[in-house]
Amino acid sequence: MMPGARESLLDAACAALARRPWATVRMVDVAASAGVSRQTLYNEFGSKEGLARALVRREADGYLAGVEQALATHTDARERLAATAEWTAASARENDLVRAMLTGCWSERLPSPTLSAVPSSSAVPAQRRADGPLPSPGDLVAIVRDRAVAVLTGPGTPRADTGELARSCELVVRLALSCVAAPPGGGDGGVAELVRGTLHRQGV
Template structure:
């Protein structure tokens, strides 16, 4: 992603932390990023385009964090517990991630609706941002499938049927999401996941 585009998204995210999206002005975002307003419009097309790109970047960052958590400890249950911890912490630290995972978009946040017509953006990243975002259910499936792929691939003795492993992975994901809405006492989502899963989740 070009440096100007990344700087503009950083500036938009920081502006959103201070005021509702409706009060964020394009001229202020451009000034904070140290670029011209024309550069901002060249990259995103409009404020709606900037909103879609910002939400898309946060979605990608969330999924990259999932991948890092899954690449952690060798024990499958510990990997799923680490993934659940990441999901919960990401949702509590980032209002956009929380809205994407729960489907609860407040008035302070940019609307995640895709472009009304097929994107004509010249930047490939913006064409992707203009497309539809995953729904909360899609995010469950994306994280579950990533976990299955990593854990199944790490087990050379795993048989072809992955149904049991997929159930364990989905259980961990849904437990983490429930903790986003109603955090457990002491923030112990990892302990909940470990207690709910078999000692060695596998296919």
């Protein structure tokens, strides 16, 4: 398969999902929109379920890449965590799949693949990864928490300090998720201010 065709198919599936419920998205239409044959689509993803898993995996990876970028944006720990919270709230607001992954609330419009691994006979490495376990909301909270801790701690940081920091980082992620469910006043600035205030009280 030509390089980039997998991404084109995922883009086409995403565009189709924006227009209609996943249950009515047809593989033949996704293939036509991406400019490939239906057989090529099946060779790459195996099935519509495989396409759904790949779509969810890509959106999870994109969200986590944005977390890495947010954590690298500032030098101040509080601002790094505020940026991470803003990214989390904005991603969930703008991307229905990210919102579903972060909250566990999958609407009938969306694909809802099982989060556990499924048997995979795919020869495509990216599809074998998509057929593996998909992250639950708890998994994503833990991944973001652990990445934040890794960025914010230097070598030789005492374990006790790391434990406190991990609790603060997890609190930030959970605050951001609460803002997804019930947005604060002031838009994204409201999320960041909430996080800054909480971290200030915690002495971070």
